[in-house]
Amino acid sequence: MSVEVFYDDDADLGLIQGRKVAVIGYGSQGHAHALSLRDSGVDVVIGLPAGSKSRPKAEEQGLRVLSPAEAAAEADVIMILAPDTAQRGLYADAIAPNLAPGKALFFGHGFNIRYGLITPPADVDVAMVAPKGPGHLVRRQYVDGKGVPCLVAVEQDASGNAFALALAYAKAIGGTRAGAIRTTFTEETETDLFGEQAVLCGGAAALVQTGFEVLTEAGYAPEVAYFECLHELKLIVDLMYEGGIARMRYSISDTAEYGDLSRGPRVVDSRVKEEMRKILGEIQSGEFAREWVAEDEAGRPNFAKWRAEGAAHPIEETGQKLRAMMSWVDRPITETA
Numbered sequence: 595m596s597v598e599v600f601y602d603d604d605a606d607l608g609l610i611q612g613r614k615v616a617v618i619g620y621g622s623q624g625h626a627h628a629l630s631l632r633d634s635g636v637d638v639v640i641g642l643p644a645g646s647k648s649r650p651k652a653e654e655q656g657l658r659v660l661s662p663a664e665a666a667a668e669a670d671v672i673m674i675l676a677p678d679t680a681q682r683g684l685y686a687d688a689i690a691p692n693l694a695p696g697k698a699l700f701f702g703h704g705f706n707i708r709y710g711l712i713t714p715p716a717d718v719d720v721a722m723v724a725p726k727g728p729g730h731l732v733r734r735q736y737v738d739g740k741g742v743p744c745l746v747a748v749e750q751d752a753s754g755n756a757f758a759l760a761l762a763y764a765k766a767i768g769g770t771r772a773g774a775i776r777t778t779f780t781e782e783t784e785t786d787l788f789g790e791q792a793v794l795c796g797g798a799a800a801l802v803q804t805g806f807e808v809l810t811e812a813g814y815a816p817e818v819a820y821f822e823c824l825h826e827l828k829l830i831v832d833l834m835y836e837g838g839i840a841r842m843r844y845s846i847s848d849t850a851e852y853g854d855l856s857r858g859p860r861v862v863d864s865r866v867k868e869e870m871r872k873i874l875g876e877i878q879s880g881e882f883a884r885e886w887v888a889e890d891e892a893g894r895p896n897f898a899k900w901r902a903e904g905a906a907h908p909i910e911e912t913g914q915k916l917r918a919m920m921s922w923v924d925r926p927i928t929e930t931a
């Protein structure tokens with residue numbers, strides 16, 4: 595199955611330059627979208643609640659900040675970049691009353707549409723521009739004249755021009771410099787959740803912590819264990835990123851490659867694959883979404899407990915000390931907002 599990929603020449607920046615865009619939320623993604631839209635000649639306004647700690651950051655960048663309702667009322671295109679769990683209430687209180695025929699509602703992730711938490715009226719366009727990378731990298735790549743690839747999807751095409759508008763938005767934040775892939779809200783939401791849970795965040799963090807525990811519990815120095823299980827992971831992943839797993843295997847020693855081929859499948863075995871399938875099933879059935887919404891509504895007790903446990907893991911203390919000594923370590927993702 596091949597996907598459709600769109601580049602700068604396929605997108606008409608004029609379509610988004612002719613509209614007023616409200617970016618609701620000014621965090622990781624919000625600041626990147628807003629600043630790059632502005633630098634691309636788009637009229638941007640930020641929507642944030644009165645007490646938001648993001649307000650001074652946006653104002654320092656010279657952006658006009660209004661309440662979410664005021665920003666939504668002024669704009670033709672409303673991009674929701676508040677936390678996924680805040681979007682349902684935000685939509686009901688501030689955005690829905692300010693929608694009108696011909697306006698467009700945009701998302702950076704499909705969670706609230708996919709799980710029916712937000713149901714926009716039939717006379718507005720509903721689309722998604724979802725960069726496949728953290729917001730600070732999205733902004734840095736744009737500033738460097740490059741871009742982070744993004745997914746573009748249309749859920750509702752009231753105007754008949756929703757995809758072209760979304761592509762124009764993707765161009766304005768640098769996405770079509772790298773390539774914008776056409777997808778659906780369902781595909782983006784389910785694959786994004788699966789990736790971050792099973793592989794990129796959940797899987798990788800658990801693998802690193804468990805490897806560190808096995809070495810230190812066996813009496814090896816935490817510093818050495820840190821290098822082996824966390825620090826070098828970036829170097830290995832960089833090789834995969836550049837040329838796939840085959841490129842990584844070409845660069846490592848034959849001893850490492852034999853260990854990789856013979857032992858890797860024992861670590862991630864059929865039981866792990868079965869658990870991954872279970873996790874995907876929970877995403878597809880909506881079980882994960884229901885659990886996360888209920889956790890948020892209850893004040894996030896488990897989230898807070900697990901976050902604190904993660905922060906107290908011995909690998910963090912070891913890493914903090916070691917990184918302070920690593921003058922050579924590049925820390926490219928700086929806080930731009």
Ligand SMILES: NC(=O)C1=CN([C@@H]2O[C@H](COP(=O)(O)OP(=O)(O)OC[C@H]3O[C@@H](n4cnc5c(N)ncnc54)[C@H](OP(=O)(O)O)[C@@H]3O)[C@@H](O)[C@H]2O)C=CC1
Nearest residue numbers: 619620621622623646647648675676677680702703728729
């Ligand atoms: N993080 C990432 O790189 C990626 C995120 N996404 C998606 O982008 C969206 C935004 O995520 P992310 O950038 O991580 O979010 P962040 O948590 O980094 O930022 C959220 C922003 O929304 C503001 N906010 C909080 N509540 C409200 C509200 N009720 N009304 C308006 N603004 C509010 C916050 O203000 P305050 O400072 O006051 O809390 C903050 O400015 C999500 O849909 C996410 O799934 C997609 C791809 C990658």
Ligand SMILES: CC[C@](O)(C(C)=O)C(=O)O
Nearest residue numbers: 726727728786790794795
């Ligand atoms: C991998 C995490 C992510 O999906 C992302 C940066 O793309 C997120 O939701 O933050």
Ligand SMILES: [Mg+2]
Nearest residue numbers: 726727786790
């Ligand atoms: Mg993602």
Ligand SMILES: [Mg+2]
Nearest residue numbers: 703786787790
């Ligand atoms: Mg995500």
